[in-house]
Amino acid sequence: MTRRFTSDSTSPSKRFQAFEFNADDEVVEKQSTKMIAKFRNLMKPRNRKSTKNKYLDSPIIKYKFLQCFTKNLEKEFRNEPIDVDAGVTHGTKTPQKEITTLLLDDDATDVGTVAEDGGAAREEMPGLDVSVVSSSPNHEKKQVCAISDDDERIEMRSSSTLVSSPSTSEAPLEEQESYPVSGGYEIVETAIGDLQLESRDSRAAANAYKTSGEEAISSLDARYGDVWILDFDFSKPFKDVIYPQGDPDAVCISKRDLQLLQPATFINDTIVDFYIQYLKSKIQPEEKHRFHFFNSFFFRKLADLDKDQPVACEGKEAFQRVLKWTRKVNVFEKDYIFIPVNYRLHWSLIVICHPGEVANVEDEEIESSPKVPCILHMDSIRGSHRGLKNLVQRYLCEEWKEKHGGTAENVSLKFLHLRFFALELPQQENSFDCGLFLLHYVERFLEEAPVEFSPFKKFSNFLNKNWFPPADASVKRFQIKKLICKILEDHSQETLIDDCIDKDPSSQRPNKTHKEETGIKFPEEMPSPTKTFDVNSSSSNACGIKTSLLEASPPIQIAARNLSLMSPIKEVEDTGDQIADSSVDMEDREQGSGSDSESYFFKGLSISKTSSKHRFSKHIGDAVAGNPISQTSSADCLIMENEAFDYPRKTDTSESSSSDDLTACVVLDSEEENDNEVQYLSSTLEDQPSFHEVTDSTKIINPKEIMPLSSKDPVSDSSNQQASKRLRLTLRVDR
Amino acid sequence: MGVGRRVPVGAQRNMLGVPNRPTRILLLVKDPWENVVVFRIKRSAQLKKLMIAYCDKKSAELDNMRFVHNGRLVRPNLTPDEHEMESGDVIDVVPVLLG
Numbered sequence: 001m002t003r004r005f006t007s008d009s010t011s012p013s014k015r016f017q018a019f020e021f022n023a024d025d026e027v028v029e030k031q032s033t034k035m036i037a038k039f040r041n042l043m044k045p046r047n048r049k050s051t052k053n054k055y056l057d058s059p060i061i062k063y064k065f066l067q068c069f070t071k072n073l074e075k076e077f078r079n080e081p082i083d084v085d086a087g088v089t090h091g092t093k094t095p096q097k098e099i100t101t102l103l104l105d106d107d108a109t110d111v112g113t114v115a116e117d118g119g120a121a122r123e124e125m126p127g128l129d130v131s132v133v134s135s136s137p138n139h140e141k142k143q144v145c146a147i148s149d150d151d152e153r154i155e156m157r158s159s160s161t162l163v164s165s166p167s168t169s170e171a172p173l174e175e176q177e178s179y180p181v182s183g184g185y186e187i188v189e190t191a192i193g194d195l196q197l198e199s200r201d202s203r204a205a206a207n208a209y210k211t212s213g214e215e216a217i218s219s220l221d222a223r224y225g226d227v228w229i230l231d232f233d234f235s236k237p238f239k240d241v242i243y244p245q246g247d248p249d250a251v252c253i254s255k256r257d258l259q260l261l262q263p264a265t266f267i268n269d270t271i272v273d274f275y276i277q278y279l280k281s282k283i284q285p286e287e288k289h290r291f292h293f294f295n296s297f298f299f300r301k302l303a304d305l306d307k308d309q310p311v312a313c314e315g316k317e318a319f320q321r322v323l324k325w326t327r328k329v330n331v332f333e334k335d336y337i338f339i340p341v342n343y344r345l346h347w348s349l350i351v352i353c354h355p356g357e358v359a360n361v362e363d364e365e366i367e368s369s370p371k372v373p374c375i376l377h378m379d380s381i382r383g384s385h386r387g388l389k390n391l392v393q394r395y396l397c398e399e400w401k402e403k404h405g406g407t408a409e410n411v412s413l414k415f416l417h418l419r420f421f422a423l424e425l426p427q428q429e430n431s432f433d434c435g436l437f438l439l440h441y442v443e444r445f446l447e448e449a450p451v452e453f454s455p456f457k458k459f460s461n462f463l464n465k466n467w468f469p470p471a472d473a474s475v476k477r478f479q480i481k482k483l484i485c486k487i488l489e490d491h492s493q494e495t496l497i498d499d500c501i502d503k504d505p506s507s508q509r510p511n512k513t514h515k516e517e518t519g520i521k522f523p524e525e526m527p528s529p530t531k532t533f534d535v536n537s538s539s540s541n542a543c544g545i546k547t548s549l550l551e552a553s554p555p556i557q558i559a560a561r562n563l564s565l566m567s568p569i570k571e572v573e574d575t576g577d578q579i580a581d582s583s584v585d586m587e588d589r590e591q592g593s594g595s596d597s598e599s600y601f602f603k604g605l606s607i608s609k610t611s612s613k614h615r616f617s618k619h620i621g622d623a624v625a626g627n628p629i630s631q632t633s634s635a636d637c638l639i640m641e642n643e644a645f646d647y648p649r650k651t652d653t654s655e656s657s658s659s660d661d662l663t664a665c666v667v668l669d670s671e672e673e674n675d676n677e678v679q680y681l682s683s684t685l686e687d688q689p690s691f692h693e694v695t696d697s698t699k700i701i702n703p704k705e706i707m708p709l710s711s712k713d714p715v716s717d718s719s720n721q722q723a724s725k726r727l728r729l730t731l732r733v734d735r
Numbered sequence: 736m737g738v739g740r741r742v743p744v745g746a747q748r749n750m751l752g753v754p755n756r757p758t759r760i761l762l763l764v765k766d767p768w769e770n771v772v773v774f775r776i777k778r779s780a781q782l783k784k785l786m787i788a789y790c791d792k793k794s795a796e797l798d799n800m801r802f803v804h805n806g807r808l809v810r811p812n813l814t815p816d817e818h819e820m821e822s823g824d825v826i827d828v829v830p831v832l833l834g
Contacts, residue, residue: 298806
């Protein structure tokens, strides 16, 4: 703007008239252009790679940009004196110019000019100075006074001195930095003056600028810190996080839920319940009994909103639906009860305060009593959830009747007149943050709620419109995401073990399908009691075994893909020292057992307890060849650390000594592949002379399927019984 | 040694010949429109099985359904025993809550 006017126009006076710059605008503009220039330099090398737009859109860039802007502002306004000499050195050779610049600079009333001068003076020299001088002689005078007296911070010889006296005009400065002003050094003899121009006004103005702009920016800075987390890698496998561990009300967060924390997404009940659980865990233990949190389904169930009818508030009916929810808790002992409300794709919050006080407080004295029972409704879009009043009142009425019997009829009626407040609170500014507002209401309420709450008390900044800035709630999205990621990391070790215990959904279906492929039927009952069979209970991820029966001579080869947990079931001659191990095995297998076939396992269990000698002995004869013999057996994940490899020698001897021994291999597939493990396993089995096994997760044969073969083969059965081999199941778990 | 060990069940009688609790229990899964599907499930079977079966039957997506038992969210890898479910208990199916 400035440049164009000055360069185009010819008449000085006209130019001056046209040039009406708004000082404030100029400051901002100049600063930002400067910063952008700086910023571009900073970014140049990387800029080549990506497109510019992409670059500027990225939050990192914005962040860096703002940061550098903030810094510079500070520097500009606080630490550094304003640079005056730029214009002087650049253009002018007339002594008058010098004066003009000073005039402009020292104009204490206008900060904008001061800040501007470096830039402006540079371009518009020839015309401007004349007009300024001519138009404002008074100004000059006044300004001189200001220099000498008013401003403690400015000490300067008069402007005339500067111009006329060639020697030096030095102004002692309070601050160390000095800015030589060299003006007209070619015509006049060089005059060097150290000027520091800083007026109170300008300083004050700078501070003002700082408070408004800079603080806004620095607050942004803080928020960016929250927003700024590394992108969660959604491609990598994500184990469900259970939080808090071991709590019956624990929430199971899946990858899908985490994705809901992306910006501008609705959040679901899992996130809400998770964060409420988290807040609950932060409450001091001695305070915990004061609060009760219903989960997000409570209201849904109470109101029965999924029906097409309008909200059904038939008190009794509604109460029956949630009768069992409060079996173990007496809500009337609580100070605050939180009920997240969700319907019509919107979240809001109901807080019931001191419900137990209803019986104690009379209506007349209610305003003066310290604890006032009431219902608070906190809605981030006020008015969007209606009809809650009756619902909650009736619920409390019925609940009271239920807990206190018919004796307190008149008290329960009081609940129907319980005060209901739809509070005016910070409102959401978009359409998707309602859940976060709910969580923020809960959090802030927990932080600030007094022990004795009364809606008639006046709180300075609690439960009102200015409770918190709305942006605080919106940032929660990122805080929660961070939190979950952290918990995920913390529990990564535990989830590894959990994985072994807990089933994966993938485990059940593959078995089913592959069963059909093999076309072998699994008998409903085990024909021989001595035969116990360890089934694939599919508790771990997928148990896939393919066994091919070959001659006894070739060594075992195990090709395992995607398998990390593999354990052979070994036949060991020596039974005595195996008892402990095998019993442990059994227990461990029980943990994960969950499929149809487990009955066989347990059958085996009870049998083995009585006989104690034929445990886990399972013999499968090759129906065609009558030859040995393979058994595939897969088990739940066992927490049998390294035991598979404690007895390699034993296994070897037993294998070699009896050719009709059976070898079983348990393969557990877990998601983490561990090459070492597989290798190790194969090396232990390598010298065993039995047969060729190929284990592959993609080929799955349910051990059930092999059963009929053995049951049809009485020879192998009997021989096995005689041999009284013991089958030992071991499993190595990756540590 | 193990973590989260489950109570051994399965045989109809224990070592002393005392009959155990019934191995299987009946669970009613009820949707918001009061349609009930009855499942017979082992006490020691993970409830995931039930949930998958229900969703298969209803052609629903498992992730979009929540199963609530007595106010508690049913976790797929727990068993009826761990959830303290009794025969005849009702499990409510609720669509995921969004907002």
